[in-house]
Amino acid sequence: MSTVPQVAAHPPAPAPITAPSPTPTSSAVGAATGLLDAYRAGDRFLATPTRTLLAHGVLEEVPHGAGPIAGRVADALAEARAGRRAAAVVMGAIPFDQDAPAALVVPGTVRTGPALASDPLVALPAGAPRAGAWTVRPHPAPEEYARGVGAAVDRMWNGEFSKVVLARTLELTGPGEPDVAAMVRRLARRDPLGYTFALPTRPGRTLLGASPELLVSRHGDRLVSNPLAGSTPRSDDLAEDVRRAAALLESAKDLHEHAVVVDAVHQTMAPYCSALHVPARPSLIRTATMWHLSTTVTGTLARPEVSALEIASSLHPTPAVCGTPTPLARRVIRETEPFDRGFFTGIVGWGDADGNGEWVVTIRCAEAEERTLRLYAGAGVVAASVPEDETAETAAKFRTFLDAVGASL
Numbered sequence: 105m106s107t108v109p110q111v112a113a114h115p116p117a118p119a120p121i122t123a124p125s126p127t128p129t130s131s132a133v134g135a136a137t138g139l140l141d142a143y144r145a146g147d148r149f150l151a152t153p154t155r156t157l158l159a160h161g162v163l164e165e166v167p168h169g170a171g172p173i174a175g176r177v178a179d180a181l182a183e184a185r186a187g188r189r190a191a192a193v194v195m196g197a198i199p200f201d202q203d204a205p206a207a208l209v210v211p212g213t214v215r216t217g218p219a220l221a222s223d224p225l226v227a228l229p230a231g232a233p234r235a236g237a238w239t240v241r242p243h244p245a246p247e248e249y250a251r252g253v254g255a256a257v258d259r260m261w262n263g264e265f266s267k268v269v270l271a272r273t274l275e276l277t278g279p280g281e282p283d284v285a286a287m288v289r290r291l292a293r294r295d296p297l298g299y300t301f302a303l304p305t306r307p308g309r310t311l312l313g314a315s316p317e318l319l320v321s322r323h324g325d326r327l328v329s330n331p332l333a334g335s336t337p338r339s340d341d342l343a344e345d346v347r348r349a350a351a352l353l354e355s356a357k358d359l360h361e362h363a364v365v366v367d368a369v370h371q372t373m374a375p376y377c378s379a380l381h382v383p384a385r386p387s388l389i390r391t392a393t394m395w396h397l398s399t400t401v402t403g404t405l406a407r408p409e410v411s412a413l414e415i416a417s418s419l420h421p422t423p424a425v426c427g428t429p430t431p432l433a434r435r436v437i438r439e440t441e442p443f444d445r446g447f448f449t450g451i452v453g454w455g456d457a458d459g460n461g462e463w464v465v466t467i468r469c470a471e472a473e474e475r476t477l478r479l480y481a482g483a484g485v486v487a488a489s490v491p492e493d494e495t496a497e498t499a500a501k502f503r504t505f506l507d508a509v510g511a512s513l
Contacts (some may be wrong), residue, residue, distance in 0.1 A: 122203035127359060138225040139215055140292050143302060145284040145310055146210060148195045150454055151220045151292050151300040152462050155322075159195055161212025163187075166194060168205040173198060174414040177208060181457040184210045194413075197303050197311055197452045197466065200421060200445040207305040207447070219297040233510030234286065238278045240511060244442050246272075249498070252440040253483075259436070260487040267364060268427035268436045271482030272498055273443055276511055277475055284310050284472050286457075290508045294392045299464040301452045305471070311447050313469025314504060316391050319419055319451060320373075321462040322412035327403040329373060333365040333424040333484055334358030334397035337500035338390065349388055349395045357488040362386050362397040363499040365424045369401055372419050376410055377403035391468070393503040411459035416451055425449035425465060425482065446471070448480035468504045479505045 136151070139158040143209040148159040164180045166173075177194050184192035196208035220226050244252070249272045256268050284302065291314040292300040302312040318330040336352045339345040352358055370382050380403040389398040426449070427433025437445075447466055455461030470479045482499035483494040499513055506512055 117274060133223065134225050135217040136220045136496075137225040137228075139217050140220065140289055142215075143285055143288055145302075146304060146442065148209075148304070149288060149300070149302040150452070151296070152464075153221065153297055153299075154323075154462065156220055157193075157195065157214055158216075159211035159214045162209045163192065163212045164210035166196070166206060166208035166210075168301070169395075170320070172414070172417065173202065173206060173208075174411055174417055177413055177455060178411065178457070180208075181455075185457050189346040193454050193456045195303065195454045197301075197305060197447045197450055198417075198420070199447050199450045200425070202304070202417065202420065204446075205304065206505055207311075218299075220292055222486075226293055226296045228293075230290045233290070233508065234283060234498055237279060238509065238511040240513065241275045241277075242513075243273045243275060246293060246495050246499075250495045253485050253489060253491040253494045256436060256440065256485050257487060257489050257491070260485075263340070265432045265436065266428050266482060267361065267423055267486050268433045269425050269449070269482045269484050270437065270440055270494070271445065271448065271480055272441075272479075274479040274502055274506075274513075276479065276509065278477075279475070281475055282472050282509065284479055287472075288312055288507045290325040291504070294508070298391060299452075299462075301464070301469075303452060305447060309471055310471040311452070311466070311469060311471055313452075313466065314391075315452070315464045315467050315469065316389060316394075316396060316463040317424070317467060319422070319453075320412055320416045320464050321461045322405065322415070322460050324460070325405040325408065325416065327373065327377065327405055327412075329369050329401040329419065330398060331362075331365045331369045331401070331422060331424055332389070332396040332398050334362040334386070335483075335497060335501075336395050337503075338393055338499065349390070352395050352397060353386075353388060357486060358397055360488075361484050361486050362399070364428055365422055366399045366401070366424050368428065369419060373401065373415065375405055376406060376418075378406040379404040387406060391504070392507070393500055408459070411455060412461035413453075413455045413465055414459075416461075416463035420451055421449060422465075424484065425467070427484075431464050445480070468501065470505050477505070477509065
């Protein structure tokens with residue numbers, strides 16, 4: 105069983121370099137947590153189980169266009185490499201709708217360190233959220249969300265489609281601008297084995313979060329994808345927490361939902377691989393707030409010219425964040441959700457000019473702008489779903505951020 109435990113951090117940051125090497129070399133105490141503590145709103149921060157990245161400035165913006173995003177990223181990296189950056193990387197976010205503008209840049213400078221989980225200082229207390237009153241407005245209201253789930257279930261029983269992921273939001277308004285840097289530190293230190301990110305998506309707006317789900321990574325010819333589907337909230341009572349985890353592993357509804365996602369990942373990755381391994385049964389991973397069914401899919405890349413981002417773009421969106429069949433699930437989402445997902449359930453990550461990179465599903469996230477935080481959470485709806493249960497699942501997923509800011513439903 106793999107786990108995503110508790111967290112915290114501090115000290116000096118490594119010297120600036122132009123790009124992250126495939127394997128960060130500094131393992132000094134404080135090398136990773138120093139980067140976390142050095143993050144300020146407007147920077148680009150990404151912590152993964154393999155490295156920690158902190159970027160400043162913009163060397164190249166990846167332009168919006170009609171062609172595949174992977175091709176535009178490759179062009180921007182090639183231009184940067186031909187100029188004054190021999191080993192540039194791209195960092196940023198891609199929306200749920202891949203036809204919408206992305207927020208991807210080649211940063212001016214990138215500092216890199218080892219994984220947060222390898223830094224002993226990550227165990228230091230993160231610090232409590234700053235006291236302050238938050239006004240919380242759900243959109244849609246929980247009752248309306250439950251009705252949308254019920255309507256989708258009825259359509260599935262009529263044979264229209266087999267799964268859809270429906271989301272809702274919470275809009276938090278505070279007395280002043282939220283302390284984004286403090287939120288990022290709390291998120292990262294609470295789940296240091298996950299994927300913590302903070303990225304500008306437009307002037308004055310920051311996308312931040314702590315995702316447990318790897319869409320795909322590539323390091324040399326090794327590919328890894330870690331689809332998650334099927335979830336249950338954690339409990340503060342140890343015995344109940346273990347009972348919930350065991351029940352999730354035996355839940356027919358959740359195992360079916362998970363199998364649909366894993367099969368889609370398998371079918372999409374297979375053409376890119378000379379070898380591919382898919383475990384027969386899922387395992388469990390845990391975050392601070394949720395248990396998830398998890399399958400780690402590993403493969404050997406068949407063609408070295410294929411980048412991690414090209415494969416990520418082919419996988420996105422998986423049934424874990426959209427549904428199946430995908431075109432119909434997209435339409436149900438548009439008809440049911442009274443908001444634009446934007447970057448929620450999109451992709452965040454990094455990539456280099458050699459095609460290596462890590463691209464993560466953008467969940468457990470929020471957008472910060474002026475005095476407002478907008479939180480997002482979704483649940484996979486299948487024919488066996490109970491509207492009240494799916495509403496409770498989204499409430500549990502909101503806890504990742506509510507705990508980080510000191511707010512509650």
